[in-house]
Amino acid sequence: MELQQLMVYIIVALAVGYLVWKFLLPKSMLFGKKKGSKSCGQDNCGCG
Amino acid sequence: MSKNINVALIGNPNTGKTSVFNQLTGLKQKVGNYPGITVEKKEGICKLPRGVKAHILDLPGTYSLNTTSLDESVAVELLLNKNDKNYPDVAVVISDVENLKRNLLLFTQIKDLRIPAILVINMADRMSRKGISLDVAAMEKKLDAKIALVSTRKGNGIDRLKELIADYKSLSTSPNIDTTRIAPDYFGRLQKAFPNEDLYKLWLVITQDVNFMPIEKKRIEDVTSFSTKSKDELKKLQHKETVLRYQFINNALKETYKVDFLAAKGLRASIDKVLTHKVFGYLIFFAILLLIFQAIFEWSSYPQDIIDEQFSMAAEWIKNTLPPGVLTDLLAEGILAGIGGIVIFVPQIAFLFLFISLLEESGYMSRVVFLMDRLMRPFGLSGKSVVPLISGTACAIPAVMATRTIENWKERLITILVTPFTTCSARLPVYLILIALVIPEGSILGVSYQALTLMLLYLIGFGMAIFSAMVLNKILKIKSRGLFMVEMPTYRLPLIKNVAYTVLEKTKSFVFGAGKIILAISIVLWFLGSNGFSDDFHDAEQIVNTRIEEEGLSTYSKNYIQNNINTYEQALATDYAGLTSEAVQDSIQIRTQDLMERAKAQEIASYKLEHSYIGYAGKAFEPLVRPLGYDWKIGIAVLTSFAAREVFVGTLATIYSVGSDEEETIKNRMAAELGPMGKPLFNLASGISLMLFYAFAMQCMSTLAVVKRETNSWKWPLYQLAFMSIFAYLVAMVAYQILS
Numbered sequence: 001m002e003l004q005q006l007m008v009y010i011i012v013a014l015a016v017g018y019l020v021w022k023f024l025l026p027k028s029m030l031f032g033k034k035k036g037s038k039s040c041g042q043d044n045c046g047c048g
Numbered sequence: 049m050s051k052n053i054n055v056a057l058i059g060n061p062n063t064g065k066t067s068v069f070n071q072l073t074g075l076k077q078k079v080g081n082y083p084g085i086t087v088e089k090k091e092g093i094c095k096l097p098r099g100v101k102a103h104i105l106d107l108p109g110t111y112s113l114n115t116t117s118l119d120e121s122v123a124v125e126l127l128l129n130k131n132d133k134n135y136p137d138v139a140v141v142i143s144d145v146e147n148l149k150r151n152l153l154l155f156t157q158i159k160d161l162r163i164p165a166i167l168v169i170n171m172a173d174r175m176s177r178k179g180i181s182l183d184v185a186a187m188e189k190k191l192d193a194k195i196a197l198v199s200t201r202k203g204n205g206i207d208r209l210k211e212l213i214a215d216y217k218s219l220s221t222s223p224n225i226d227t228t229r230i231a232p233d234y235f236g237r238l239q240k241a242f243p244n245e246d247l248y249k250l251w252l253v254i255t256q257d258v259n260f261m262p263i264e265k266k267r268i269e270d271v272t273s274f275s276t277k278s279k280d281e282l283k284k285l286q287h288k289e290t291v292l293r294y295q296f297i298n299n300a301l302k303e304t305y306k307v308d309f310l311a312a313k314g315l316r317a318s319i320d321k322v323l324t325h326k327v328f329g330y331l332i333f334f335a336i337l338l339l340i341f342q343a344i345f346e347w348s349s350y351p352q353d354i355i356d357e358q359f360s361m362a363a364e365w366i367k368n369t370l371p372p373g374v375l376t377d378l379l380a381e382g383i384l385a386g387i388g389g390i391v392i393f394v395p396q397i398a399f400l401f402l403f404i405s406l407l408e409e410s411g412y413m414s415r416v417v418f419l420m421d422r423l424m425r426p427f428g429l430s431g432k433s434v435v436p437l438i439s440g441t442a443c444a445i446p447a448v449m450a451t452r453t454i455e456n457w458k459e460r461l462i463t464i465l466v467t468p469f470t471t472c473s474a475r476l477p478v479y480l481i482l483i484a485l486v487i488p489e490g491s492i493l494g495v496s497y498q499a500l501t502l503m504l505l506y507l508i509g510f511g512m513a514i515f516s517a518m519v520l521n522k523i524l525k526i527k528s529r530g531l532f533m534v535e536m537p538t539y540r541l542p543l544i545k546n547v548a549y550t551v552l553e554k555t556k557s558f559v560f561g562a563g564k565i566i567l568a569i570s571i572v573l574w575f576l577g578s579n580g581f582s583d584d585f586h587d588a589e590q591i592v593n594t595r596i597e598e599e600g601l602s603t604y605s606k607n608y609i610q611n612n613i614n615t616y617e618q619a620l621a622t623d624y625a626g627l628t629s630e631a632v633q634d635s636i637q638i639r640t641q642d643l644m645e646r647a648k649a650q651e652i653a654s655y656k657l658e659h660s661y662i663g664y665a666g667k668a669f670e671p672l673v674r675p676l677g678y679d680w681k682i683g684i685a686v687l688t689s690f691a692a693r694e695v696f697v698g699t700l701a702t703i704y705s706v707g708s709d710e711e712e713t714i715k716n717r718m719a720a721e722l723g724p725m726g727k728p729l730f731n732l733a734s735g736i737s738l739m740l741f742y743a744f745a746m747q748c749m750s751t752l753a754v755v756k757r758e759t760n761s762w763k764w765p766l767y768q769l770a771f772m773s774i775f776a777y778l779v780a781m782v783a784y785q786i787l788s
Binding site: 003 | 371374565572
């Protein structure tokens with residue numbers, strides 16, 4: 001396999017990896033849910 | 049030995065807490081001349097005299113410790129919890145010299161919690177202009193506290209403030225008000241039940257509406273020797289507390305704070321009268337919007353053309369200079385094309401934020417909020433919803449977070465759900481390229497059609513937000529009440545430093561935030577467009593050559609060559625009038641040959657793309673978007689931009705670049721694209737359909753995640769996604785079917 005081809009595969013793999021990490025991993029989608037974080041302040045908010 | 053201390057910056061909204069924070073820490077958090085910029089606490093480090101190192105917390109603005117909204121509760125939660133690792137060793141209460149009386153309410157409450165407190169009187173540079181005189185020494189005595197007169201605009205008073213913070217141990221912790229005076233009998237029993245607790249802290253825990261301390265509340269309710277009062281009775285006692293506090297404040301200010309009201313109110317009141325007028329106010333706002341959109345289109349076209357040409361030249365240079373191969377193709381057709389598709393919009397994004405920043409800095413934005421309150425009420429929103437809706441023109445994510453300033457949960461939920469309809473900066477590139485393609489040039493009353501179309505799209509987004517709010521107001525059965533209160537800051541000349549910083553930061557975050565995603569998607573798309581599994585893809589050159597030998601070039605290629613030759617002939621006739629007819633014929637023949645070679649290469653590239661991985665994926669998706677007037681290439685762009693709208697243009701730029709050897713701009717490549725009937729693919733019908741689709745579709749994964757976080761449930765973001773996507777699809781389809 002020539003060098004250019006090999007580098008393209010590496011770059012494409014990195015790009016796919018970045019997109020998976022950015023959008024598909026639950027951790028990033030949920031912003032790293034913090035323990036005890038207060039998302040809602042009203043007792044009538046309906047989020048309970 | 050150095051000592052680390054916690055310092056909390058607290059104050060009413062729009063008193064300049066973040067400016068003081070920036071001055072102390074050297075950080076550059078966003079500041080503005082309208083309330084509600086800070087909705088979460090921010091942290092920084094400040095080195096103080098005598099080796100003291102301070103951990104500074106910038107807390108969201110609050111009018112008092114009797115909180116009503118989520119952002120306000122952040123401050124109270126910290127002040128009431130001694131076990132919090134950020135519990136302050138000293139509280140720096142920021143006040144505005146013009147609204148000192150109101151600001152002192154919060155200060156006296158913090159003093160009564162026995163937290164060492166320093167009063168910062170900010171905006172001191174405006175004292176003489178506003179006819180204000182202060183006797184600081186006497187006021188310090190009356191309030192039993194240290195005071196720092198500060199002007200963050202001029203950078204004055206910060207050193208004194210640092211000295212006072214470093215010397216925090218000498219600050220008085222005696223309360224300003226004797227809490228038992230509110231209701232001696234009630235507080236006597238409370239103190240007896242909890243002899244080791246601070247009385248005012250207990251009182252705050254009992255009276256908080258915000259449900260952030262259920263455990264503390266329960267602890268008080270569980271004690272049998274003390275029974276708390278009903279909600280109405282507690283409210284009455286809170287009012288009594290407020291009256292007592294204002295009596296104390298009035299007494300403290302009587303001899304120490306003087307205002308010449310004539311000097312203070314004259315000009316500001318006159319300007320307010322016009323800007324918030326029920327007719328002129330809206331007309332002026334409308335005129336300002338027109339100016340902004342005109343600027344976005346007209347003024348930024350020059351730098352944009354330069355950027356577009358530079359990217360095309362860079363791609364050409366890479367192809368001609370680097371050794372031929374797939375990596376060179378990836379750089380020129382994938383990476384550069386994708387990034388160029390975003391960088392080209394930098395001038396327009398910068399202009400948008402320049403104007404928004406000027407409006408915020410000058411104090412006009414708060415007038416807009418006030419003005420809009422009248423319009424918002426019938427739709428179940430309040431004037432406070434305008435801040436998120438306007439912030440949404442930058443990005444829906446901070447805008448959704450900005451809804452924390454809204455006290456009423458129903459209003460807040462509705463605002464969260466409708467904010468993504470406002471036109472964010474990610475939609476701007478999509479609109480701009482489509483408008484440039486399908487809306488003719490020309491103007492009416494000096495305003496171009498293209499600028500008017502852009503403004504119309506912003507108004508459609510805003511209008512849809514309002515309409516949805518009205519529907520949601522009727523559907524949602526949540527009972528809650530809220531009052532509208534907005535700070536009217538003084539008008540001031542925008543600081544060039546602040547404006548430049550906002551423009552730079554917003555543009556940078558747009559380019560780099562979106563840029564990484566676009567770069568990654570461009571690389572993947574290029575790969576999928578440059579590779580395929582079928583024989584059609586691998587033998588594309590042979591298949592197309594055979595077809596051209598048998599049937600000739602496609603109609604599109606023939607027309608393209610003919611038009612090009614016609615233009616060339618005209619150019620020869622005017623620029624080279626002295627040429628012999630033989631020379632002209634030779635020149636045209638060479639030109640035709642060259643164009644035919646190019647057209648052939650283009651047809652091969654097009655055939656390959658159609659039979660590549662992405663071609664098959666696009667063809668599979670095409671039936672779904674065909675009723676909207678889109679071909680498979682646009683379908684792919686719509687699909688890839690599901691995660692983030694701005695990817696749309698980058699995707700098209702990459703798709704149209706794959707296999708292209710020509711030095712052409714994105715716009716030209718898109719304009720040359722033909723539909724199945726041989727007409728331009730990007731025509732008025734498909735262009736409007738696409739613009740409407742992007743005006744209404746959710747197409748932003750990060751917004752969905754932040755809505756989930758703010759509503760603490762997947763229910764609302766999923767409703768939002770389903771409604772916005774289906775609505776966008778239907779509107780786009782109807783628009784295309786009518787217009788075509």
